[in-house]
Amino acid sequence: MFMKRILIAAAALAYLGFLAVLGAAYLIGLKQAAAWPPAGAGRAIADKDLPKVEKNVRQLEKRMSGLLPKGLYIVIDTAENRLYVKNGKDIVRTAVVSCGSGVVLEESGGKQRKWVFDTPRGEFSVKSKISNPYWVKPDWAFIEEGESIPKGLEDRIEAGTLGDYALGFGQGYFIHGTLYTRLLGRNVTHGCVRVGDEDLKAIFKTVPMGAKIYIY
Amino acid sequence: MKKTAKIAVIILAGLVWTAPASSQDKGGLVKKQNSLSSEYSLAKDSAFYFVLDILGRKLELRVRGMVLRSWPFQSMRFWGRPDLSGNVELVRKTALKAPERIVIKPGGDAEKVEPAPAPTGTNPAEFDLEALELKDMPKKFSLDFDNGLRILVKAKTGASGGLLGSIREGWRWYVDLPLRNLFGPHTGAGLSELELTFDNDKNAQSIYWHFFDEIKGIIL
Numbered sequence: 001m002f003m004k005r006i007l008i009a010a011a012a013l014a015y016l017g018f019l020a021v022l023g024a025a026y027l028i029g030l031k032q033a034a035a036w037p038p039a040g041a042g043r044a045i046a047d048k049d050l051p052k053v054e055k056n057v058r059q060l061e062k063r064m065s066g067l068l069p070k071g072l073y074i075v076i077d078t079a080e081n082r083l084y085v086k087n088g089k090d091i092v093r094t095a096v097v098s099c100g101s102g103v104v105l106e107e108s109g110g111k112q113r114k115w116v117f118d119t120p121r122g123e124f125s126v127k128s129k130i131s132n133p134y135w136v137k138p139d140w141a142f143i144e145e146g147e148s149i150p151k152g153l154e155d156r157i158e159a160g161t162l163g164d165y166a167l168g169f170g171q172g173y174f175i176h177g178t179l180y181t182r183l184l185g186r187n188v189t190h191g192c193v194r195v196g197d198e199d200l201k202a203i204f205k206t207v208p209m210g211a212k213i214y215i216y
Numbered sequence: 217m218k219k220t221a222k223i224a225v226i227i228l229a230g231l232v233w234t235a236p237a238s239s240q241d242k243g244g245l246v247k248k249q250n251s252l253s254s255e256y257s258l259a260k261d262s263a264f265y266f267v268l269d270i271l272g273r274k275l276e277l278r279v280r281g282m283v284l285r286s287w288p289f290q291s292m293r294f295w296g297r298p299d300l301s302g303n304v305e306l307v308r309k310t311a312l313k314a315p316e317r318i319v320i321k322p323g324g325d326a327e328k329v330e331p332a333p334a335p336t337g338t339n340p341a342e343f344d345l346e347a348l349e350l351k352d353m354p355k356k357f358s359l360d361f362d363n364g365l366r367i368l369v370k371a372k373t374g375a376s377g378g379l380l381g382s383i384r385e386g387w388r389w390y391v392d393l394p395l396r397n398l399f400g401p402h403t404g405a406g407l408s409e410l411e412l413t414f415d416n417d418k419n420a421q422s423i424y425w426h427f428f429d430e431i432k433g434i435i436l
Binding site for chain 1: 243245246248249252253255256259260262263264277279280281282284285294295296297298317318319320321322323345346347348349350391394395397398421422425426428
């Protein structure tokens with residue numbers, strides 16, 4: 001009976017101790033939260049320094065606005081599969097597209113190469129504009145189909161697959177048309193950006209060579 | 217005539233008298249200068265960066281000073297050191313169920329990647345593809361930064377993990393983190409953990425999609 005009481009007292013003491021420590025932890029947390037800087041707070045400055053700071057802010061704002069792309073540019077959201085043609089802050093056109101599938105293709109034999117079918121992300125520019133493009137099938141296109149890789153260039157050329165137009169943005173990547181219009185809005189490509197016929201035509205006609213492309 | 221003169225004097229006084237900037241305005245101006253300066257150092261390169269505006273309750277993905285995506289968060293809570301502001305770099309993205317890429321090895325076990333035509337009558341936005349898509353991204357994950365800050369991103373719905381998940385989450389937030397915050401500084405590692413809750417699943421998932429390792433950013 002005595003031992004039982006001792007045990008209960010010890011357990012109660014341990015519990016109270018734990019609560020006390022937890023209470024102390026919450027007090028520390030509240031103290032830290034009180035040190036959170038209020039909105040707009042910053043280092044105080046003397047009145048005489050105010051014009052200098054204002055001038056700096058104006059200069060920085062000017063520099064920042066100078067970084068924005070000039071004229072028409074393209075923005076592609078690979079997660080939402082959307083392409084926007086923009087001019088400044090205005091959206092000129094929105095298109096539903098298909099971006100890279102993220103799939104990894106591994107070559108079983110031969111050189112045992114590996115491809116990751118991601119649409120590259122970053123800042124690019126329109127490097128080429130092609131009407132009635134032909135697709136020069138790369139090695140992965142044959143490996144994926146389980147076919148042998150042809151030696152001659154003529155065996156790699158395929159017409160009609162890329163639609164009526166293509167805009168190249170480097171490293172073999174293009175914004176082009178598609179036969180799989182039902183899959184627009186899904187991530188299905190090997191890295192290129194597929195666009196529906198009507199949107200592709202409009203993009204091709206309006207976006208000039210050298211225009212910036214931002215893919216994120 | 218006398219009345220007109222009085223009005224003119226009042227207007228002139230209003231034009232001539234300019235109130236000195238309050239200390240809060242001045243402090244705000246210095247903060248703006250610092251944040252613009254930090255952002256310019258990132259924006260002059262072509263890489264994407266993020267801006268986490270804690271008091272403005274939004275997270276933004278930017279390039280060249282231009283906002284690409286903005287994710288307003290519904291709520292936030294915090295444990296630890298509040299001195300978060302400054303430039304940071306993402307070190308690690310951790311999720312309980314991180315998405316995995318589909319690997320295809322023709323001649324091996326897997327099949328070809330080009331999607332088969334969708335079953336007739338099926339909405340193309342619904343059927344499963346052999347691809348990594350936004351819907352495959354986790355709704356709850358953490359982002360660890362080089363300054364020791366950890367940000368837990370979660371969607372309001374679909375990330376609780378049921379009753380067990382809620383208990384685990386409660387224990388972590390109300391017991392584990394306060395204790396780690398209390399004892400952490402003595403071991404040299406100050407705790408700094410921020411939890412951001414987003415309105416819908418897609419917002420949390422797209423942050424996982426767009427935040428790649430080593431992305432730099434500014435916390436305001």
